[in-house]
Amino acid sequence: MAIVFQKPKALTDAPLHYCPGCTHGIIHRLVAEAIDELGIEGKTVGVAPVGCAVMAYDYFACDMVEAAHGRAPAVATGLKRALPENIVFTYQGDGDLASIGMAETVHAATRGENITIIFVNNAIYGMTGGQMAPTSLPGQVTQTSPYGRDTATAGFPIRVSEMLATLDGPQYIERVAVNNVKNVNKAKKAIKKAFQNQVEGKGFSLIEVVSSCPTNWGMTPSKALQWVEEKMIPYYPLGVYKDRSAEKEGK
Amino acid sequence: MAKVTFNSDLCKGCGLCVDACPKKLIVLSKDKLNAKGHSPAEITDQEKCIACAFCATMCPDCVITVEK
Amino acid sequence: MGEKVLMKGNEAIAEAAIRAGCRHYFGYPITPQTELAAYMAKRMPKIGGVFLQAESEVAAINMVYGVAGTGKRVMTSSSSPGVSLKQEGISYIAGADLPALIINVQRGGPGLGGIQPSQSDYFQATKGGGHGDYRLIVLAPSSVQEMADLTAKAFDLSEKYLVPAMLLADGTMGQMMEPVDLSGISEPEKAEKPWAVTGTQCKRKHNIINSLYLVPEQLEQKNFERYERYKVIEENECLYESFMMDDADICVVAFGIAARVSKNAVVAARKEGIKVGLIRPITLWPFPKAPLAQAADKVKGFISVELSMGQMIEDVRLATECKKPVVLCNRTGGMIPTPEQVLESIRNMAKEGK
Numbered sequence: 011m012a013i014v015f016q017k018p019k020a021l022t023d024a025p026l027h028y029c030p031g032c033t034h035g036i037i038h039r040l041v042a043e044a045i046d047e048l049g050i051e052g053k054t055v056g057v058a059p060v061g062c063a064v065m066a067y068d069y070f071a072c073d074m075v076e077a078a079h080g081r082a083p084a085v086a087t088g089l090k091r092a093l094p095e096n097i098v099f100t101y102q103g104d105g106d107l108a109s110i111g112m113a114e115t116v117h118a119a120t121r122g123e124n125i126t127i128i129f130v131n132n133a134i135y136g137m138t139g140g141q142m143a144p145t146s147l148p149g150q151v152t153q154t155s156p157y158g159r160d161t162a163t164a165g166f167p168i169r170v171s172e173m174l175a176t177l178d179g180p181q182y183i184e185r186v187a188v189n190n191v192k193n194v195n196k197a198k199k200a201i202k203k204a205f206q207n208q209v210e211g212k213g214f215s216l217i218e219v220v221s222s223c224p225t226n227w228g229m230t231p232s233k234a235l236q237w238v239e240e241k242m243i244p245y246y247p248l249g250v251y252k253d254r255s256a257e258k259e260g261k
Numbered sequence: 262m263a264k265v266t267f268n269s270d271l272c273k274g275c276g277l278c279v280d281a282c283p284k285k286l287i288v289l290s291k292d293k294l295n296a297k298g299h300s301p302a303e304i305t306d307q308e309k310c311i312a313c314a315f316c317a318t319m320c321p322d323c324v325i326t327v328e329k
Numbered sequence: 330m331g332e333k334v335l336m337k338g339n340e341a342i343a344e345a346a347i348r349a350g351c352r353h354y355f356g357y358p359i360t361p362q363t364e365l366a367a368y369m370a371k372r373m374p375k376i377g378g379v380f381l382q383a384e385s386e387v388a389a390i391n392m393v394y395g396v397a398g399t400g401k402r403v404m405t406s407s408s409s410p411g412v413s414l415k416q417e418g419i420s421y422i423a424g425a426d427l428p429a430l431i432i433n434v435q436r437g438g439p440g441l442g443g444i445q446p447s448q449s450d451y452f453q454a455t456k457g458g459g460h461g462d463y464r465l466i467v468l469a470p471s472s473v474q475e476m477a478d479l480t481a482k483a484f485d486l487s488e489k490y491l492v493p494a495m496l497l498a499d500g501t502m503g504q505m506m507e508p509v510d511l512s513g514i515s516e517p518e519k520a521e522k523p524w525a526v527t528g529t530q531c532k533r534k535h536n537i538i539n540s541l542y543l544v545p546e547q548l549e550q551k552n553f554e555r556y557e558r559y560k561v562i563e564e565n566e567c568l569y570e571s572f573m574m575d576d577a578d579i580c581v582v583a584f585g586i587a588a589r590v591s592k593n594a595v596v597a598a599r600k601e602g603i604k605v606g607l608i609r610p611i612t613l614w615p616f617p618k619a620p621l622a623q624a625a626d627k628v629k630g631f632i633s634v635e636l637s638m639g640q641m642i643e644d645v646r647l648a649t650e651c652k653k654p655v656v657l658c659n660r661t662g663g664m665i666p667t668p669e670q671v672l673e674s675i676r677n678m679a680k681e682g683k
Contacts, residue, residue, distance in 0.1 A: 011264060015314040017323035022535075026322055030299065031275030035321025052531035057395075067537045073526035075398050076539040078421050081391035084383065088395020088403070089526070091379045092353060096528050114391070117384035191281055191315045224275075231275040 018042035020051045024068045031231020033188045033221045034062060037130055038069055040194070041101065044202040045072065048209060054097040055089050057082040061103040062136040080111020083118035086125045097208055099126040105135045108144040108168050115174070122179035122213040126204045129170060132221040133242060140226030144168045147245055152226070167245065171218045175251035181213035183252040187220040189238040193248070212255065220246050263312035264328040265304050272324045274299035278316035284309050287316055331512020338476040339406075339503040341511070342432055342496065343368035345477035346404055349484050350516030351430070352378035353396045353403040355389040359411045360444045361500040362434035366406065386411040390418030390431070397427035397493075398538040400525030402484055406432035408500070409450050410441060412458075419493060420459030424540025426524075426555065428487035430480070431465075431495045434503040437663040445663025446500035448585060451640035454497045455614040462552045464559050466494040466566070467613040469584040473507035479611070481514045486566060488520070490558055497613060499636065501586045501665065559615075568611035569620055573599065577606030579678050580624045582645050583634035584610045586665060591634045594671035603679045613641070618648035625649035629681075632674050634658045634666055 020042035028034045045051050054072040058064060060079035067074035077085040082100035090098040107115050107129050118125065134152055135141040142155040145167045149158040159167075171185045182204060186197035197219055204215035220242050222234035229237060250256070272295060279287045279302060286309055289300045302324065304310065317325035336344070343365045346354070354369040366382070373380035379396075383389035389405045396403035407415060412433045422429050435450050437443040454467045466486050468479040476498060483494035526536050542548035570588075573595055574580065583591040588609040598605045608624065610617050624631075630653050633642035639657040646655050658674040660666045 011262070011328040013326065014263075014312050014329050015317040015325065015327040017326075021323065025271055028321065030273035031277055032321055035323070036319065039321075039323060051529070053528035055398075055526045055528060064541065067539060071529070071535055073529055073535050074537045074539075075395065075526055076425075076537070076541055077394075078391060078417055081387070081394075081418070084388040084391035085395040085398075087381070087388075088353070088355070088392035088397075089399060090395075091381065091392070092396040092399040092401045092403070093527060113384050114388050117388065191318050194318050231277055232280050235277070235280075 018046045020045035020071050021069055022071045026069060027065060028062065029225040031224045031234065032062070034130065036188045036194060037128065037219050037221065038066065040198045040201050041099070041128055042070065043198060044205045047202060048205055050097045050205065050209065053095065054099065055093065057086045057089070057098070057100040059100065059102040059106040061106045063101050063103060063130065064137065066101050080106050080109070081114055082106065083111065083114040083123070083125070083127065087118055087123050090123060090125050097205065099128060099205070101128045102130065103136070104131045104133065104143045104145040108170050119174045119214050119216065120177045120179040122181065124208055124211055124213050126208050127216040128201065129216055129218045130221045131170070131218055131246065132223040134223050134226045136223050136226055147241060169246060171216070171251045174216060179214055180216065180252055181207050181254050182215040184250045185218040185220065185246060185248050187238055187243060187248055189220070189222070189235040220248070262329070263310040264307065265310050265316065266326045267302055267304070268324050269295050269301040271322045272299055272301035273297065273322060274301060275321065276302070277319040277321065278302050278325065281315040281319040283313060283315060284311060286310060331510050333508035333510050335506055336473055336509050337364055337503070338473045338498065338505050339364035339434065340368045341473045341477040341509050342406070342480045343372070344511060345480040345514050346430070346484070347372055347376065347378070348511055348514040348516070349402070349481040351402040351404050351484065352376070353401060354379065355381050355383050355392040355405050357383050357386045357389050357407065357411060359408045361436060361503050362406050362408050362432065364503070365432065365434070386414035387417060390415040393429050394418050394422050394427065397422055397429040398425070398526045400522035400527070404430040404432065406434065408434050408436045409438050409447065412450060412453070416459035419465070420461055420463065421540050422493045423463035423465070424461060425538050426491040427493065427538065428491055429493045430483050430487060431493060433495060433497050435497065435499040437661065443663040444500065446586060446665060447636050447661070447663060448499055448587060449637035449640065449661065450497065451613065451637060454495050455616070455644070463555065464492065464614055466490070466492050466562065467497050468494065469497045469611060469613050470502060471585050471588045471609065473505060473509045476502060477509055477511055477514060485517060490562055492558065492562065497585070499586050563615040566612060567615045567617045567619070569617035570609040570611060571620060572607040572609065574606035574608060574624065577604050577624070577627070578629050579603065579605040579632065579675060580628045581605060581607045581632045581634060581671065581675065582610070582621065582641070583607065584613060584641065587634045587636055590666055590668055591671050593668040594675060597668060597672050598675045603675055605675050616644045616648060621645060621648040622650070625652040628653060630678050631655040632658050632678060634671055636665060637661055
């Protein structure tokens with residue numbers, strides 16, 4: 011019998027601490043699958059964020075660095091400049107990347123740092139118990155927007171992929187989702203390409219993964235993925251926002 | 262002939278595999294609890310499995326191995 | 330012996346760092362240390378090094394953290410307000426037990442303060458600065474030659490003990506031009522760094538650079554271990570200069586630019602027949618407690634000369650266990666005490682109890 015599906019080698023055996031049905035686990039696996047398929051585990055250094063994925067350093071089998079909140083792109087810049095032959099990626103949530111770390115994100119992108127960023131957007135701060143995130147939807151109820159996100163006082167959600175795509179620096183920006191099998195497969199392709207780009211020295215790649223947070227959204231895992239489909243994806247449309255190699259080919 | 266195996270100790274009973282299975286072959290156990298206190302996912306009819314790996318694709322915890 | 334060249338303090342730091350093997354520099358523009366970054370921007374690309382102007386001091390120190398994790402020599406430089414911004418990263422570097430060098434060419438504060446020289450970041454540098462239980466190795470140069478020599482020394486100490494080091498200079502030292510001999514500075518032999526993240530090559534378990542310990546017993550243990558290392562540093566690495574202290578009745582304590590001014594005042598006072606000497610801490614942490622404690626048994630008092638409202642004076646009092654009076658002779662806000670002001674302080678102390 012041939013194996014159709016098993017845990018990738020680039021994940022350690024440590025059981026994930028994430029809540030039941032949290033899609034961080036799927037995204038971790040997709041990153042690990044990309045690392046396995048490209049055969050780069052031995053030369054990869056990952057950067058974990060502050061947030062739910064803070065302990066990602068225990069889950070990825072490659073060398074790992076734990077960064078301060080929002081600083082992963084700066085830490086990754088240091089790593090990549092010191093180790094240009096290695097593969098460097100960050101794994102960050104929406105609070106980390108789009109709020110406290112926005113400056114580091116934008117500037118790593120505009121420098122075209124040859125790194126890969128996996129940006130998990132689930133529209134809430136998970137680790138601290140469900141506060142409003144920069145990507146929380148208008149009207150979304152969170153611990154710090156108990157009457158729903160009021161855009162008059164709390165502003166509007168940030169569409170990171172669209173914003174970064176206006177820069178000349180990035181090589182590749184795509185938004186994917188992990189709410190069903192079809193989208194997970196697309197996400198896998200995008201993540202692998204984001205790593206492949208780095209292997210080929212093409213520069214900055216960021217994959218925004220629209221994700222769920224059943225616990226802090228107060229939904230079952232199944233209902234949360236429906237909410238991704240019905241509420242998140244319409245606000246955060248999936249697709250390629252920038253791909254310089256496609257532009258070159260005149261696509 | 263397909264074979265799907267669950268590493269039940271890692272299962273958190275989230276049910277995403279239950280939703281994903283096109284043949285509706287997976288259920289959360291009604292009589293078992295794993296070490297973590299979750300009702301683990303299990304397959305009801307191995308014979309009918311088509312090894313599409315949809316369950317494993319949606320599993321956040323790498324619980325499922327699929328063979329064919 | 331090498332030839333002496335005339336250099337600005339800021340440039341001497343940069344050239345010394347390069348000669349000491351540093352090939353990674355990250356900074357953000359701020360007065361009065363800009364020559365350092367400009368020097369690096371010019372030199373690094375020519376020698377295969379990295380110069381990167383970061384988007385902020387916060388980003389720069391986190392880039393330093395990244396490189397430090399790979400085990401390569403790395404530094405950043407800034408001035409007081411910028412060093413405040415770096416404190417987050419410095420705390421993480423200390424918490425992850427990584428070597429790195431941070432240069433602070435101090436200017437007056439608080440807030441935006443001014444751009445003139447100051448020593449008012451003494452507390453920040455020597456007492457922690459960022460959050461948590463940690464120390465930096467802090468070196469205070471008082472000549473352009475020392476700007477260079479202590480830069481190289483700071484790298485060595487930082488790597489030996491896996492403790493981030495800070496060179497605490499000031500605007501005067503940064504801008505001052507003096508002859509300097511850099512021939513004694515060279516790259517050390519490559520040491521094994523089994524903790525570094527350079528890729529596992531799939532041959533070892535992964536290394537993790539981290540300062541997170543959610544189990545309090547583990548975090549406490551980590552802090553205990555780190556403080557054991559600090560104890561060794563305190564025992565072995567104290568540096569100070571003792572000037573005319575053999576028969577001194579009065580001890581002036583000063584570092585950096587304040588020590589240069591004080592030395593002139595001590596010489597002038599000696600001409601007036603006052604038995605006064607100077608102890609100049611070169612390491613501010615570890616603070617040279619022993620020579621001060623010894624002096625406390627001999628002298629009638631101490632004068633702490635500082636470009637601040639009195640910060641090091643607290644360490645002088647602690648080191649001498651308040652056995653003798655310690656008075657402050659200071660200017661602040663970018664002003665520098667004159668030798669006459671220090672001399673007046675010395676005279677006043679000499680008069681007391683006669």
